[in-house]
Amino acid sequence: AQTVTQSQPEMSVQEAETVTLSCTYDTSESDYYLFWYKQPPSRQMILVIRQEAYKQQNATENRFSVNFQKAAKSFSLKISDSQLGDAAMYFCAYRSAMTSGTYKYIFGTGTRLKVLA
Amino acid sequence: GAVVSQHPSWVICKSGTSVKIECRSLDFQATTMFWYRQFPKQSLMLMATSNEGSKATYEQGVEKDKFLINHASLTLSTLTVTSAHPEDSSFYICSARVPGGAETQYFGPGTRLLVL
Numbered sequence: 239a240q241t242v243t244q245s246q247p248e249m250s251v252q253e254a255e256t257v258t259l260s261c262t263y264d265t266s267e268s269d270y271y272l273f274w275y276k277q278p279p280s281r282q283m284i285l286v287i288r289q290e291a292y293k294q295q296n297a298t299e300n301r302f303s304v305n306f307q308k309a310a311k312s313f314s315l316k317i318s319d320s321q322l323g324d325a326a327m328y329f330c331a332y333r334s335a336m337t338s339g340t341y342k343y344i345f346g347t348g349t350r351l352k353v354l355a
Numbered sequence: 356g357a358v359v360s361q362h363p364s365w366v367i368c369k370s371g372t373s374v375k376i377e378c379r380s381l382d383f384q385a386t387t388m389f390w391y392r393q394f395p396k397q398s399l400m401l402m403a404t405s406n407e408g409s410k411a412t413y414e415q416g417v418e419k420d421k422f423l424i425n426h427a428s429l430t431l432s433t434l435t436v437t438s439a440h441p442e443d444s445s446f447y448i449c450s451a452r453v454p455g456g457a458e459t460q461y462f463g464p465g466t467r468l469l470v471l
Contacts, residue, residue, distance in 0.1 A: 281464070
């Protein structure tokens with residue numbers, strides 16, 4: 239069975255600085271999807287970025303980028319030029335790409351990011 | 356695009372009553388929706404996968420007679436908490452799968468349930 243591990247329960251970053259959130263996963267599959275979701279105090283889950291495992295190029299969305307290391311089964315999220323609005327819980331998620339799969343996500347336990355003014 | 360709504364956002368009910376929560380995909384058709392439960396400061400716990408026109412698939416440990424799921428159309432899934440008790444108080448979140456591409460799930464804003 240697949241597992242997703244976020245080893246940092248809480249992180250802090252100074253406004254305008256860069257922070258990296260860690261995520262590792264365990265799977266025997268070769269094709270899958272990885273996601274980072276943000277959950278601010280409103281508790282609305284917001285997609286931050288996604289990565290298809292077959293793509294070697296790291297995904298980037300404005301100030302958010304990932305470092306996808308398939309062999310190491312690592313999927314870290316880098317937030318550049320941190321803003322106060324980035325303060326939230328961040329969840330890493332895995333989804334199998336198998337066509338016979340159930341489409342369900344496996345979530346990590348989350349990392350709470352605090353942004354200091 | 357890919358907007359998911361949930362109603363109600365807040366509900367308070369008496370112990371023993373049933374509560375229905377609606378999840379709608381507003382701008383796309385969702386053959387698959389998911390229901391999660393989230394306890395304070397914890398991750399999302401998948402309760403069940405809801406497929407349009409068929410029975411929901413429940414995760415291990417989730418009582419299907421307690422949490423009734425109906426997915427009668429391509430844009431609406433409902434979760435009914437039957438005979439609610441205080442221990443059912445929680446934050447319930449739905450999501451809908453956008454088919455094709457990266458198979459992304461988009462989430463509703465959640466429903467906070469308080470059972471007195």
